[in-house]
Amino acid sequence: MIRRKRKEFIKRLLLYVVIFLSSIIFALPFAWLVRSSFMETGQIFILPPEWIPKPFRWQNYPEALSVYPFGRYFLNNLTIVFLAELGTIITSTIAAFAFSRLRWKGRDTIFIILLTSLMVPYAVTLIPTFILWKTLKSIDTYRPLIVPAWFGGGMFNIFLLRQFFLTIPYELDEAAYIDGASPLQIIWRIIIPLSKPAILTIAIFTFMGVWGDVLGPVVYLNSPEKYTLAIGLANFVTTYVGQWNYLMAASLIVALPPLILFFIGQRFFVQGITLTGLRG
Amino acid sequence: MKKAEAKWGVLLALSGILGFILWNFGPMVASFVLAFTDWSLAGTPKFIGLTNFKELFVDFIFKKSLWVTFYFGIGSVIASGITAFLTALLLNQSIRLKSLFRTLFFLPAIVPAIANAVIWLWLFNPTFGLLNSLLQRLRFPTLNWIYDEYQVIPSLILMSAWQMGYIMVIFLAGLQGVPQQLYEAVEVSGGNWWHKFRYITIPMMTPTFFFQTVIGLIWALQGFVQPYVMTAGGPNYASTFIVFYIYQNAFRYGKMGYACGISIIFFLIVLGLTLILFKTSSFWVYYEAERGR
Numbered sequence: 214m215i216r217r218k219r220k221e222f223i224k225r226l227l228l229y230v231v232i233f234l235s236s237i238i239f240a241l242p243f244a245w246l247v248r249s250s251f252m253e254t255g256q257i258f259i260l261p262p263e264w265i266p267k268p269f270r271w272q273n274y275p276e277a278l279s280v281y282p283f284g285r286y287f288l289n290n291l292t293i294v295f296l297a298e299l300g301t302i303i304t305s306t307i308a309a310f311a312f313s314r315l316r317w318k319g320r321d322t323i324f325i326i327l328l329t330s331l332m333v334p335y336a337v338t339l340i341p342t343f344i345l346w347k348t349l350k351s352i353d354t355y356r357p358l359i360v361p362a363w364f365g366g367g368m369f370n371i372f373l374l375r376q377f378f379l380t381i382p383y384e385l386d387e388a389a390y391i392d393g394a395s396p397l398q399i400i401w402r403i404i405i406p407l408s409k410p411a412i413l414t415i416a417i418f419t420f421m422g423v424w425g426d427v428l429g430p431v432v433y434l435n436s437p438e439k440y441t442l443a444i445g446l447a448n449f450v451t452t453y454v455g456q457w458n459y460l461m462a463a464s465l466i467v468a469l470p471p472l473i474l475f476f477i478g479q480r481f482f483v484q485g486i487t488l489t490g491l492r493g
Numbered sequence: 494m495k496k497a498e499a500k501w502g503v504l505l506a507l508s509g510i511l512g513f514i515l516w517n518f519g520p521m522v523a524s525f526v527l528a529f530t531d532w533s534l535a536g537t538p539k540f541i542g543l544t545n546f547k548e549l550f551v552d553f554i555f556k557k558s559l560w561v562t563f564y565f566g567i568g569s570v571i572a573s574g575i576t577a578f579l580t581a582l583l584l585n586q587s588i589r590l591k592s593l594f595r596t597l598f599f600l601p602a603i604v605p606a607i608a609n610a611v612i613w614l615w616l617f618n619p620t621f622g623l624l625n626s627l628l629q630r631l632r633f634p635t636l637n638w639i640y641d642e643y644q645v646i647p648s649l650i651l652m653s654a655w656q657m658g659y660i661m662v663i664f665l666a667g668l669q670g671v672p673q674q675l676y677e678a679v680e681v682s683g684g685n686w687w688h689k690f691r692y693i694t695i696p697m698m699t700p701t702f703f704f705q706t707v708i709g710l711i712w713a714l715q716g717f718v719q720p721y722v723m724t725a726g727g728p729n730y731a732s733t734f735i736v737f738y739i740y741q742n743a744f745r746y747g748k749m750g751y752a753c754g755i756s757i758i759f760f761l762i763v764l765g766l767t768l769i770l771f772k773t774s775s776f777w778v779y780y781e782a783e784r785g786r
Binding site (some may be wrong): 240335395396421424428 | 523606615
């Protein structure tokens with residue numbers, strides 16, 4: 214009996230050791246980024262790595278922001294994300310409602326056709342889309358990065374919301390229709406209040422996708438003052454090779470908002486992935 | 494009511510349908526047409542028949558980029574799939590601090606790709622990077638990582654395995670969906686952990702594996718940040734992923750028609766691969782309902 218207990222104990226201990234060590238492997242590189250962002254460049258690359266910044270250079274942050282206009286880029290990012298978020302949430306909610314709770318001819322066929330867009334790589338449509346924006350004189354504006362979000366916000370989001378809407382009892386809609394409500398009122402009064410987790414999920418996914426996007430801004434933006442954080446950082450990597458401490462601080466500035474959002478909305482995030490089996 | 498409902502349905506679905514036509518279907522058709530033209534954005538597109546494809550056929554960078562893209566894509570799906578499955582198995586045990594561990598495993602997947610690239614530029618650095626200093630410690634020969642023609646893709650696969658968080662969460666949900674009675678049944682008939690794993694966990698997970706292989710592959714084949722930020726497509730084009738090559742042709746060399754030709758071939762290959770995966774799925778995916786008939 215005691216021997217069996219002991220065996221069980223050793224097994225559990227081993228499990229914890231394995232899970233602890235492997236989770237460290239996954240988190241360590243990021244921890245390195247954080248501590249480097251407070252160091253002098255010289256200390257960053259000392260091997261074996263030192264973990265306490267000495268001296269503690271919090272100034273890396275304001276200095277990185279002034280050497281390179283990361284503050285400006287931060288605001289640019291916020292503008293794009295905010296407007297894209299708004300479009301995605303509004304139009305994908307409405308479209309998902311039409312594909313799940315209204316009956317109309319051809320609905321399911323059209324839905325499946327629309328779903329095929331999930332299989333089309335972004336790069337395949339990139340060039341004609343670029344030409345379209347060029348003829349609309351919208352290169353070097355934020356329109357190409359924002360306007361598409363106002364057209365359904367992408368099939369992934371419509372799909373996710375539709376899956377969620379299907380779980381809401383239809384009797385609620387019926388009762389509202391009898392009271393003379395219109396579909397828009399039903400979306401506003403019934404669907405949205407009941408779907409907050411799903412809507413938050415697509416909001417988080419959209420944020421992650423837009424915030425860190427590299428290809429879109431690289432293709433569409435030319436003027437340095439319009440750059441986003443991601444391109445700013447990409448250029449910084451190639452031009453300021455020596456200033457690793459600023460680079461680290463800037464990287465952390467880019468990484469922080471998604472991280473904060475993840476910690477706040479972790480539950481919704483995990484739910485969203487498991488609901489669809491897809492990533493954002 | 495019926496008629497009004499149909500009207501509302503079409504009206505409210507319109508944003509999604511228009512979005513599909515404007516940003517997917519339309520551009521796809523246009524890509525197909527432009528692939529047969531010579532166009533540098535200035536002037537008008539000139540129809541040149543199959544010339545672009547003939548050129549692609551002998552373009553060694555294109556062929557190499559196809560090869561490295563698929564080498565990376567398949568390697569990344571396998572490596573990150575295995576990593577994700579192992580971590581999901583760990584997290585599926587009854588342990589304390591589960592959400593803390595899950596967050597740590599997931600961390601690399603939330604950090605934007607560009608910031609991850611900065612981190613890995615250090616890890617891979619041959620002179621002051623962590624990986625080489627570890628190898629030195631263990632008295633192994635050091636590597637050149639992304640700065641070597643033959644090591645660059647394995648290095649990027651390693652990096653992608655580290656970012657497997659999304660797949661792990663999906664696998665974890667799959668594991669939690671396996672009915673507990675099945676495991677109990679194995680215990681009753683005297684099976685051990687291996688029997689449970691081999692005859693319950695693995696078969697019950699195959700639909701999840703399958704789905705993840707398809708989605709993960711389509712995803713991994715679209716790598717752009719790695720060549721753009723980390724390797725510039727080198728050394729010797731060994732990491733010129735197809736999307737990066739499309740970008741270079743279209744926006745650096747101004748060869749729009751040629752770039753469309755590449756993207757069409759890329760699309761057809763992705764489509765073909767997806768179809769093959771679906772066709773062969775019945776050989777290795779176990780669907781409960783199908784067998785249960």
